[in-house]
Amino acid sequence: MSEPVLTFTDRGIYCPAGDFFIDPWRPVDRALITHGHADHARWGHRHYLATESAAPVMRYRLGDVSLDTIPMGASRTIGGAKVSFHPAGHIPGSAQIRVEVAGEVWVVSGDYKTEADRLSEPFEPVRCHAFITECTFGLPVFKWRPEADIAAEINAWWATNAAEGRASVLGAYSLGKAQRVLSLVDPGIGPILTHGAVEATNAILRDQGLPLPATTQVTQDLDAKNVKNPLIIAPPSALGTPWMRRFGPASQSFASGWMALRGVRRRRAMDRGFVISDHADWDGLLWAIAETGAEKVFCTHGYTDIFTRWLKKEGYDAHVLETEFGSEDADEVSQEAEQVPS
Template identity: 85%
Template sequence: MADPVLTFTERGIYCPAGDFFIDPWRPVDKALITHGHADHARWGHKSYLATETAAPVMRYRLGDIALDTIRFGEVRQIGGASVSFHPAGHIPGSAQIRIEVGGEVWVVSGDYKTEPDKLSEPFEPIRCHAFISECTFGLPVFKWRPEAEVAAEINAWWASNAAEGITSVLGSYSLGKAQRVLSLVDPEIGPILTHGAVEATNAILREQGLPLPATTQVSADANPKNMTGPLVIAPPSALGTPWMRRFGPSSQAFASGWMALRGVRRRRAMDRGFVVSDHADWDGLLAAIKETGAEKLFVTHGYTDIFARWLKSEGYDAHVLKTEFGSEDADEVTEEEPA
């Protein structure tokens, strides 16, 4: 009996025919990486393969690694496996990885979002026999509102604070979420300042041609107290730290899919919570799964048990896949900055 296209090991998702791993969480010889977030792209592998757009951020985060790149849609033969990368719509450069062995096709989605935004390559449904899907927001309560409505809310909050002479501080993860927020805000309202971790990522993505509004890194020379109504974009881990003292009176908000849950909003103790996610909501997950036509499903990182049970009730051959991938807040990468 032939080996399955993919197997699941203590080091990660493994392809026997190609002798490679996908987003492994232990050091391996050959790693195919869906995107640059810290729970998917880890240090310590002998070689890496990722999309051309994901590569610059990965090099910045992981240092001098042996990284090869591949274009979206390009087919590459690795051992006995035919491999291609396809847009996942999660963050710029994020990919689903299609693996074909002996006419059988499996797809590893990584993280994905089915609704388009202004920065990421739009999600591309891939027909396959088996689909490995995240389900970070795999409950019916998670249904995202149109991006334009959320943008209007954020801009109204910022404009109101600016009119009162208050600094607006918006917590957003440094890779993906911060740039997504920047694509939503109106720079005519006031100056936009960034934490160093956010600005470093902005610089890399700007070099790749992504359209981002002008931003200035928070520093002694760029003191929010000397500005009228600035917006500050910072990783959530910077909120509530001495770094915040420089802003004077401020209103703090957080951008995340988890802001759809009132309990999470209360625990975060923010003035506002904006529901902005780079993952698929309930409807997006179901639509993506249906479009694959997959006979077998594996669900990971999220509400796996609940989501798998629901899929089984709908007639799918669904299984929970235990991984070491995280949730939306797994990518808390920041730089130390003086208070």
């Protein structure tokens, strides 16, 4: 009996035919990386392979590593495996990785989003025999509203604060979410200020040609209290810290898929929560899996048990796959969500 296309080890997802790992969480010789978030692109591997559009952020985050690149959609033979990278729609440069061995195809999704945005390469379903899927938001309660509706909410909140003399502070992760929020806001309302972690990523993505509005990094030399009507975008770790005091009276908000849950919004103690995620919602997950045509599905990081049970009811050969991948704001997963009927 031949080996499976991919196996699951204590270092990560492994391809015996190609002798490589996909998004490994412990140091390996050859790592194929789906995208630049820290739980998928970790330091310490000998050689990396990622998409051309993911590479600049990875180099910034990982330093001087041995990083080879491949165009989105192009194929490469590694040992006895044929591999290719296909758009995942999660953040700019994010990819699903297709692995074919002796005519059998497996696909590792990484993180993905099925709704197109203004920055990321749109998600493309890839036909396969087995699909390894995330299920960060794998409950029916998670159903995203159109991006245009969220944009209108954010801009109305900012405009109201500006009219009432308050700064607007919006928490968003520095790679992906912050830039997606920037793509939605109306710069005509006022100036946009950014935390250094956000601005460093902005600079890299601008150099790649991504269209982002003008922003100003918050530094010690900036007299923030005299900037009129600002929107300040900062990573969640900066919210509620002394860094915030420089803006004077401010309304604080947070952009995350977890804002769909009242318990999470309450614990965050934000004035506003904007429900926007770079992961697929319940309908998106089910659609993506159906489009692959896969009979075997492995579910990672998220509501794996509940989602796997649902897939089994639908006739899939579904399994929970234990990994060390995280999820967006994973510490905020609420018991409230886990009690929602599946």
